[in-house]
Amino acid sequence: MNKDYLIYKLSETVKETARIDSELFKCYGVKRGLRNEDHSGVLVGLTNIGDVVGYERLPDGKGLKAIPGKLLYRGIEVSDLVHGVQAENRLGYEETAFLLLSGYLPDREELETFTDLLNEQMVLRHATKMNILQLYGNDIMNILARSVLVLYAFDENADDTSRDNLIRQSVDLIAKFPSIIAYAYHTMNHNKNGGSLHIRIPKPNFSLAENFIYMMKGSKGYTPLDVKVLDLCLILHAEHGGGNNSTFTTRVTSSSGTDTYSSIAAAIGSLKGPLHGGANLQVIDMFTHLRETISDWTDEKEVKEYLMRMLRKEVYDKKGLIYGIGHAVYTVSDPRALLLKEMARSLAKEKGREDEFAFLELIERLGVESFMEFKGNSVNKRVCANVDFYSGFVYDMIGLPREVYTPLFAMSRIAGWVAHRIEELNFDSRRIIRPAYKNVAPATEYKPLDKR
Ligand SMILES: CC(=O)SCCNC(=O)CCNC(=O)[C@H](O)C(C)(C)COP(=O)(O)OP(=O)(O)OC[C@H]1O[C@@H](n2cnc3c(N)ncnc32)[C@H](O)[C@@H]1OP(=O)(O)O
Numbered sequence: 001m002n003k004d005y006l007i008y009k010l011s012e013t014v015k016e017t018a019r020i021d022s023e024l025f026k027c028y029g030v031k032r033g034l035r036n037e038d039h040s041g042v043l044v045g046l047t048n049i050g051d052v053v054g055y056e057r058l059p060d061g062k063g064l065k066a067i068p069g070k071l072l073y074r075g076i077e078v079s080d081l082v083h084g085v086q087a088e089n090r091l092g093y094e095e096t097a098f099l100l101l102s103g104y105l106p107d108r109e110e111l112e113t114f115t116d117l118l119n120e121q122m123v124l125r126h127a128t129k130m131n132i133l134q135l136y137g138n139d140i141m142n143i144l145a146r147s148v149l150v151l152y153a154f155d156e157n158a159d160d161t162s163r164d165n166l167i168r169q170s171v172d173l174i175a176k177f178p179s180i181i182a183y184a185y186h187t188m189n190h191n192k193n194g195g196s197l198h199i200r201i202p203k204p205n206f207s208l209a210e211n212f213i214y215m216m217k218g219s220k221g222y223t224p225l226d227v228k229v230l231d232l233c234l235i236l237h238a239e240h241g242g243g244n245n246s247t248f249t250t251r252v253t254s255s256s257g258t259d260t261y262s263s264i265a266a267a268i269g270s271l272k273g274p275l276h277g278g279a280n281l282q283v284i285d286m287f288t289h290l291r292e293t294i295s296d297w298t299d300e301k302e303v304k305e306y307l308m309r310m311l312r313k314e315v316y317d318k319k320g321l322i323y324g325i326g327h328a329v330y331t332v333s334d335p336r337a338l339l340l341k342e343m344a345r346s347l348a349k350e351k352g353r354e355d356e357f358a359f360l361e362l363i364e365r366l367g368v369e370s371f372m373e374f375k376g377n378s379v380n381k382r383v384c385a386n387v388d389f390y391s392g393f394v395y396d397m398i399g400l401p402r403e404v405y406t407p408l409f410a411m412s413r414i415a416g417w418v419a420h421r422i423e424e425l426n427f428d429s430r431r432i433i434r435p436a437y438k439n440v441a442p443a444t445e446y447k448p449l450d451k452r
């Protein structure tokens with residue numbers, strides 16, 4: 001048989017054999033996407049780390065009430081954390097990572113030591129650097145996952161899941177992600193576009209945010225506000241409870257007892273998806289498309305009509321989605337998007353890009369409005385802009401290339417992932433995560449090869 005025909009035939013067959021009638025989910029009480037009928041998530045675990053709040057339960061099980069979103073890291077509201085460091089005119093990602101890992105805010109001495117430790121470990125050893133230079137590829141999330149898997153080979157205690165070792169590995173990964181991503185970008189840019197191969201050594205006195213921009217752009221390529229905004233992005237993306245797709249992936253893989261590198265590589269793969277962390281790229285592509293397609297960026301009628309056509313799958317990528325809008329938990333607002341939007345506004349002023357900011361803000365407002373008109377009654381859910389809505393625009397204003405947008409999410413979220421991995425492996429009553437699937441295929445008899 002022709003091999004291409006076989007692939008075609010398999011694909012045609014799968015059309016039928018991979019199909020599950022949606023009615024069957026109702027019939028067997030199966031929660032699609034581990035979500036209840038009212039859109040709330042099925043409760044599958046307990047955690048002390050992050051808390052994501054988007055609705056309140058009405059008394060007597062009478063449904064959910066949409067409320068402004070709240071995000072707590074170890075019991076502390078993220079907005080308080082952000083305003084706290086801003087009031088002291090400091091940067092805050094290192095403190096956030098410490099908080100997530102340990103469960104408490106570091107004192108001055110602990111913070112200084114932790115920051116020194118991160119800076120020390122940010123410098124990649126020669127073999128790791130050489131490995132990144134050899135990793136050919138078009139996607140930094142993929143290169144990052146492969147680099148993380150290679151770190152396994154350099155770790156003499158890679159499979160040890162004792163608490164001490166997990167903490168050691170966690171700090172090491174938080175420190176190494178910025179260098180891996182920056183070097184991977186320069187390697188890819190060199191291989192694909194003939195760009196210069198910059199291998200800058202991170203500076204011991206820089207914050208993690210500044211070191212990343214420095215490794216990407218050199219010492220003359222950024223302003224203090226760029227560093228402040230990137231640090232804010234890192235604080236805001238660091239953790240989002242146990243249920244988000246990539247953290248849940250970390251928890252599922254950790255529960256089997258696998259090594260840290262395998263578990264984190266899986267989480268990177270999850271985060272890359274366009275419905276999760278990869279949405280920051282989708283938003284910027286959609287924004288670029290709208291900038292080019294909409295003739296008057298202030299014409300609400302023109303913008304809204306186009307967004308409605310997107311929802312009807314008539315234009316753009318014809319997937320029926322407005323990227324950066326909607327969330328599995330948040331309803332009225334995503335607190336991270338609100339904080340990021342205000343930073344984006346200040347940065348747009350500094351960079352002279354206020355027109356684009358105003359256009360993005362209009363897309364946000366009309367995107368929500370169009371969604372509610374188009375889907376509102378059928379899905380009975382309020383939507384808002386999520387954290388991915390403004391992040392790509394912010395990175396673009398800092399002058400970071402689109403290839404690192406989703407990796408930047410990983411660079412921050414690694415703190416949340418490792419905190420959840422440590423929790424998953426350290427409670428007494430833990431069990432391997434192993435839910436059930438109901439088989440709905442009819443029984444079929446085995447036939448010998450020459451009777452098929
Ligand atoms: C860091 C993050 O991961 S934040 C999320 C980033 N992702 C995006 O921005 C992509 C666009 N948004 C989405 O796809 C979704 O809102 C998600 C994946 C974030 C959440 O999905 P869910 O929780 O399953 O959404 P929910 O159950 O409330 O959706 C209900 C309906 O609204 C639709 N919907 C949700 N968001 C959108 C959107 N942005 N545009 C169009 N339709 C949408 C869903 O497709 C679903 O339609 P259906 O009932 O016909 O199947």
Ligand SMILES: O=C([O-])CC(=O)C(=O)O
Nearest residue numbers: 239240243244245328387
């Ligand atoms: O919580 C989610 O499902 C997705 C999200 O916003 C995140 O992981 O930051």
